[in-house]
Amino acid sequence: MLDDQPTEYCAVCDKPSRDRDRVHRGCEDRIRDNLRQLPRLYRQLGDALQPGRRGGDGRSATRSAPLPCSVDALDLRSRGGIEGVVGGWARDLCEREEWDIPAYTSVEAIVDWACGILLANLGVICDEHPAVKEIAAELNQIAGQARRIVTGEKPPIKVPVACPCGQTLRITLDSPGERCRNCGAQYGHTELMGLPLAERRAA
Ligand SMILES: [Zn+2]
Ligand SMILES: [Zn+2]
Numbered sequence: 001m002l003d004d005q006p007t008e009y010c011a012v013c014d015k016p017s018r019d020r021d022r023v024h025r026g027c028e029d030r031i032r033d034n035l036r037q038l039p040r041l042y043r044q045l046g047d048a049l050q051p052g053r054r055g056g057d058g059r060s061a062t063r064s065a066p067l068p069c070s071v072d073a074l075d076l077r078s079r080g081g082i083e084g085v086v087g088g089w090a091r092d093l094c095e096r097e098e099w100d101i102p103a104y105t106s107v108e109a110i111v112d113w114a115c116g117i118l119l120a121n122l123g124v125i126c127d128e129h130p131a132v133k134e135i136a137a138e139l140n141q142i143a144g145q146a147r148r149i150v151t152g153e154k155p156p157i158k159v160p161v162a163c164p165c166g167q168t169l170r171i172t173l174d175s176p177g178e179r180c181r182n183c184g185a186q187y188g189h190t191e192l193m194g195l196p197l198a199e200r201r202a203a
Contacts, residue, residue, distance in 0.1 A: 010188070012031075076146055090115075156172040156173065161196065
């Protein structure tokens with residue numbers, strides 16, 4: 001079991017950890033940044049959905065085909081979007097700690113509450129939570145998606161790199177880590193960035 005081993009690898013990125021921390025300080029900071037930004041991103045996605053709507057009683061609003069970015073923004077703002085990720089992990093935390101889960105009805109209130117309680121307990125989560133890696137990855141994924149919509153950025157470009165076993169791994173430059181599907185080698189961020197680019201093979 002992982003729990004019985006001495007702390008040698010970061011529980012988030014699998015990179016060796018020189019200090020005794022279970023999670024690198026940098027990896028913890030990244031989770032914290034995402035949790036701090038998600039409530040604001042949630043509201044900014046709402047702004048992205050309202051292109052200068054004015055007047056009208058709401059009932060007569062014409063239903064035109066939404067832009068792809070509004071569909072994504074809607075998904076992220078709906079129950080199960082950002083709420084599904086942060087709310088799910090916050091409820092998981094409450095169940096572990098046997099805390100009451102507040103009965104919020106608005107998605108925005110759940111997002112605020114969930115990010116707040118996860119932030120307040122981030123130290124414990126990094127020290128003890130068995131799924132801290134999944135938490136970090138899901139927060140990073142959903143915050144990245146929200147940021148790209150808010151800023152109008154393109155999705156990150158995937159770069160093919162070669163595992164020594166010959167397998168090509170398609171990674172993004174901010175990938176926290178990746179496991180080779182072929183040989184099972186586990187790479188942290190820095191190791192991934194050190195892999196040679198995969199040669200393009202003629203089709
Ligand atoms: Zn780490
Ligand atoms: Zn490999």
